[in-house]
Amino acid sequence: MSEYVALLDGGKREETLEVRQTAPGIYEVKLRGQVHVVDVFKHDYGTLSLIVDTASYTAMLDRRDTQVRVRVKDSVYPVEILDEKKLRMRRATRRFTVEGRQTLTAPMPGRIVRVLVKAGDEVREGQGLVVVEAMKMENEMKSPKGGKVVEVLVSEGQTVEGNAKLCVVE
């Protein structure tokens, strides 16, 4: 038997699941106090066919870094699955909150077309800080909070990778 914790809504919700294999391809999964008998057949990449009790479902699992995006019917559920070891590690390293210092990062690889602020500027929430161009469209990156720009890490014309740090607001 293995126990997993599923993090939903970006970590705001947790559900615990117990998984036990009873025969080849047959699993008992306990979720929200209920035990489901699940017949699982693994198809090609990331595709699971599930017969849960008697209902037949296809789940498509798209793994992105730590997250897996599970598509069932026409809905996509972003989930992070942690085993006991990962859960302990995560609890130990969770130290950042949404308050305080915020680092703005590039949501995708692209080119910096404009830097609208400099270190020391007072900014309000939602104010444009940096304009990133990717795929021929310009996107204005806005401040996540009101405060003061403490650091600008990019300059105009520079090419950046996805997740590159752009500037820091405090």
Add this chain to the structure above:
Amino acid sequence: MSPKKRIRKILVANRGEIAVRVMRTCREMGLATVAVYSDADRGALHVRKADEAVHLGPAPARDSYLAIEKVIDAAKKTGADAIHPGYGFLSERAELARAADAAGITFIGPPAASMDAMGVKTTARRNMNAAGVPTVPGSEGPIADEQEAKAFADAIGYPVMIKAAAGGGGKGMKKVEREADFPSLWASARRESAGAFGDDRLYLEKFLDEPRHVEVQVFADEHGNAIHLGERECSVQRRQQKVVEESPSCILDERMRARMGDVAVRAAKAVGYRGAGTVEFLVDARRDFYFLEMNTRLQVEHPVTEMLTGLDLVRMQIEVARGERLVAQEEVVRRGHAIEARIYAEDPARRFMPSPGKITYLRVPGGPGIRDDSGVYTGWVVPQFYDPLISKLVAWAPTREQAIERLIRALGEYTVHGISTNIAYLAAVLDHPAFRSGEYDTGFCARYERDLLHGPDPAFEDVALIAAAVEAFKRDNDAAEEFAARAGAAGARSAWARLGRARGLRGGGR
């Protein structure tokens, strides 16, 4: 009738799905194809689909797909006798048509003079006014100076649209709601326009309050024949970019269709048009229509018309370029209903932010009445440099209701992993009561934003969690089993090795 011009090898001066789509028709017609590609596109699908491929240059479009000389050189080098420009990039640049002419290469598109007359949107407006075609109020010509532009905007009243004179596809187009936003949007439009078209001239137009966007597909040959293939309704737009297109439009009856068709054909004839073109109109609440612009090229959404008429527009373009005659207007038959959904590499939940990256898994839908025009494959890395369109999914059915259900069904089968796409958003658009009723306009996406971006259906959350947990369990246990199996195999191998060595020592190996 024997064609006047021989076309045996076509260079496709484009990339992505449209390059693949043009090459498909070429293959059917027994024509050889030449692809061109940038540094970012060596692995792109269109390179594989072509008989020959020529490298153009660095990834930024201005150094590759927008470099006219490089494209002409590639055609000369490979002995291509025609160039198909696709849409976007150089498709509406008269300089390419002229350069091709000068090099003795057939440009599959209108004459350069027609492109001049329509390509610069402001000149087009003047020409259309002269031809008696109604236009949206706006500036007479491009405005160079920001102060002057702002004064004009202040005078006609907000909201106003800033548009690229060379524009199309929403690039360099900005809606200005308030006076205060004018300077930054003007600067942004100018940069986008320069980057996308190599031309930063801008003009202004009065923003019509939530009109419908209806366009008419026209075709003309060099023998003086001009026909229309009916309309496409393109009112589902976000960030001024079309998302869903359908035909017929719910607001057109046969009389209005015939009237708009006539005006569109008149517009094409007024500029001595040849080949495929699209005349775009804005239709207001009173069903008055205004000329918006003419796109002097094949349109992204041309498959909608192809599904409805059974015609191959790329084949017709090539035939017209060879000097052949068009089919007669009476022979064009439209049947049923067709809807196209544009699948973009983008994240609707993050304000449609493009989502370049590697496609780790791709499975495309099939079944009755479905067409998928895609330019990608599993393993392809969608580059950050170009338009995020990865595919166009089109459904045809006898009625609009059935076409909607069919397209929703097919979107449900469409699987793209590794990057974000707007597939779920598209299904929500089609399923929305306002879309289903046909009572929608260009304000649709903004008005129903919240409905269209709904989260996952809670009904299947448990199934998703069970799937994720079982998968994690399988992975953990399979890994352990595989390790055990491999350790066993290693043991077996060493036993054989021991035996081999023992035999070797004995000599002869028998």
